[in-house]
Amino acid sequence: MTEGSDSGAERDAREAILEAAHEVFVRRGTSGARMREIAGAADVNQALLHYYFGSKEGLARAVFGRAARRLMPAVLRAVRAEIPLEEKVERVIGTEMEVLGRHPYLPGYVLCELAHHPERADQLVEAALGEESRTAGREALRVLGRQLDEERKAGRIRAIKPEQFLVNLLALAIFPFAARPLLEIVLGLDEDGYREFLDRRRRELAGFFLRGLRP
Amino acid sequence: MTEGSDSGAERDAREAILEAAHEVFVRRGTSGARMREIAGAADVNQALLHYYFGSKEGLARAVFGRAARRLMPAVLRAVRAEIPLEEKVERVIGTEMEVLGRHPYLPGYVLCELAHHPERADQLVEAALGEESRTAGREALRVLGRQLDEERKAGRIRAIKPEQFLVNLLALAIFPFAARPLLEIVLGLDEDGYREFLDRRRRELAGFFLRGLRP
């Protein structure tokens, strides 16, 4: 109602809460997060959190859905696209690295959340896929499987199950973000060093992956 | 303290607490875990937890160190071993898959823990590497870098930084365990299906990885 009633800030309390909650949930983990801290970060009364989201659980659900919707659809679309395999690999990796570059802490958050709440996870992932429901995953696998079959028959790649293909791709792209704190220590890199590491990776990863497919 | 004073169960309270705490921490996350639940699971009084570990923080630290010591050393040893590259890749992947097969929830736990406590993480990882301190990581990288250099000069592989090599290897091996709840949904697999998926993976992964290295 009455858009732009205020200055440029466009102070929408609900959105401010989601934003603040996201930050706090990511940093502290869902059970480590405190409603008071979220309210403070959103510069809003704690009661308002319950007014909009009912409970901490409800807020967590909303935040998770939001995060999932940021991560999944773009990649899924790239996986399902009807384009040559090489281009697809480049696009998936490019999309993934670009999204994760903007939200580097999302993978860790999502994986942690799923590890502790596997039950509600599928309902949320389902929500993340938008209207296409949960068949989107298997649909993407079918498209991919057919494409891999054709490429193999043409002798351009060896046989590989689409599941293995997809997990390899996701693993190589996502793991460096999800495991960043660990890898920084193991590799002995500081923040800048890690950024450089990721830059190089963006350039080399598709090549590595595609070579792995060759007959 | 007279080992084996009791029956076969060898009821060592301290160990029972660690075991129970591990299970609860993994399932609920560190901040989601309750000292009372841990005490109950260990069939021990809550006061005893504090008697041995001082605080929840102390207990969490001990449990994390224990987990890290289970995950890291074997792999690090395989990475540093003075054996041909192909054999090394097979051994690292084999070791990783075997350890993770026995402790499938460790990666998720360790990554979550590190995501929320990056500060104390390095001190713990340090502890996990035993007496060799934190130089072990960089030492492994040096050995690996030298080996990759030789292979490249011999024309058997293309140029690749040891950091990228290592992260690729770890990503491909660890990610399927860390992201298991997510992948089960995306791939539409139940528990048995996922086991089968992992079996196939163990057989095919080294080949995929080694092909990716070829010139």
Next chain:
DNA sequence: ATACGCTTTAACCATATGATCAATCGACCG
């Protein structure tokens, strides 16, 4: 017998925390 370390029991404290409620604010409508 005595001392000592491990363990239990049971209660208790201070605080943190999620949740709730009545009251207030502020815009819009008549």
Next chain:
DNA sequence: CGGTCGATTGATCATATGGTTAAAGCGTAT
């Protein structure tokens, strides 16, 4: 201006939670 209704607040409640304490039981070693 008075009224209505959703948005927002300050104060408060009930409980959960980490941590502590004191007293006692028990087995072993000295």
